[in-house]
Amino acid sequence: MYCRYCGEENPEEAQFCRNCGKKLKEEIKKPKIIETTTNNQNDNSESSSTASSSTDDGWIGCCCLALIVIFIMSALMSGI
Numbered sequence: 001m002y003c004r005y006c007g008e009e010n011p012e013e014a015q016f017c018r019n020c021g022k023k024l025k026e027e028i029k030k031p032k033i034i035e036t037t038t039n040n041q042n043d044n045s046e047s048s049s050t051a052s053s054s055t056d057d058g059w060i061g062c063c064c065l066a067l068i069v070i071f072i073m074s075a076l077m078s079g080i
Helices: 041-079
Strands: none
16 A cells, blocks of 8 residues: 555555555545525525624624714814
8 A cells, every 4th residue: 555645655555655654545435415405596695685784784783983083183282
């Protein structure tokens, strides 16, 4: 058996490569099947647009707050 990492020839019963120490026989894991239900294609598009609008609302709120602070600062500076 040859190591797929370094190419070293190893005995067939070996579990680890005698050159690089990597595992020779990897356990094959079966993929897990995750069952999900999809009701409607429109529901998915609405949920993704809702998620993006919530992040947009955060940016809009920050920009508005920044403009208010700038307006107050300019009003205070012109009054001095």
